[in-house]
Amino acid sequence: MTTLRSPIGRARGLGSAKSGMGHHWSTIVSAVGLIPLSLWFVVSIARLAGADHAVFTAWIAKGPNAALLILTIGLTCYHASLGLSMVIEDYVTCKAKKFAALLATRLIAALLAVGMSVSILKVAIGG
């Protein structure tokens, strides 16, 4: 089997794209998951237009809604973090700024995912 990869690249399991394959695969997996979840999310949110707190609490406490909402938010933050990293890597050339932007992207994505999940659980269980 012929290959275009260098022997050292093959030995390390890394081609010229380094961890690019894993990054791309993670983007695909989260994207596929988000197709049904984002459609469910938009329909749910649209039906909650103008709802008061009691209606919202009842909706979030019902069936799988809290779990699906947390899953949607977790996958979205993960997918957004992967996508923004790619944009930063493409357009930010200064190494220090690139490092700071990549770090901030991951931390803010984690913060938003955890923050929103806690808010959802507070409404669903404690509300």
Next chain:
Amino acid sequence: MSTRNRPLSPHLDVYRLPLLAIMSISHRITGVGLAIGMFALAWWLCAAASGPAEFAVAQAVFGSFLGKLFLFGWTVALFFHLSHGIRHLLWDSGWGFEIPQAYLSAKVALGATVVLTVIAWIIGLA
């Protein structure tokens, strides 16, 4: 050697982007926009966790004219990114690299964006 007849790469500021290029850069722009939009979702959920008074304020903000305008832009961006993302998945599976197929999938993605946005707003305003 004459350099006059060399092909030039297009300067982006004087070059009219073809549809496929516009689709490509719009995927990135909507992706970044949707990521920023997550702050609005975080604020909405935070308001819901804070109590009925805070949630009523958030619902009033999203129900206002500017709130609805933001949400309209958000739904267009989401459905565009979703439809165009499916094009990316098709390319990853090996389908659609021929120019006619690329234009067909671009037009289907744009049509799906319009149809899904209209359906979402029919549900939202019903």
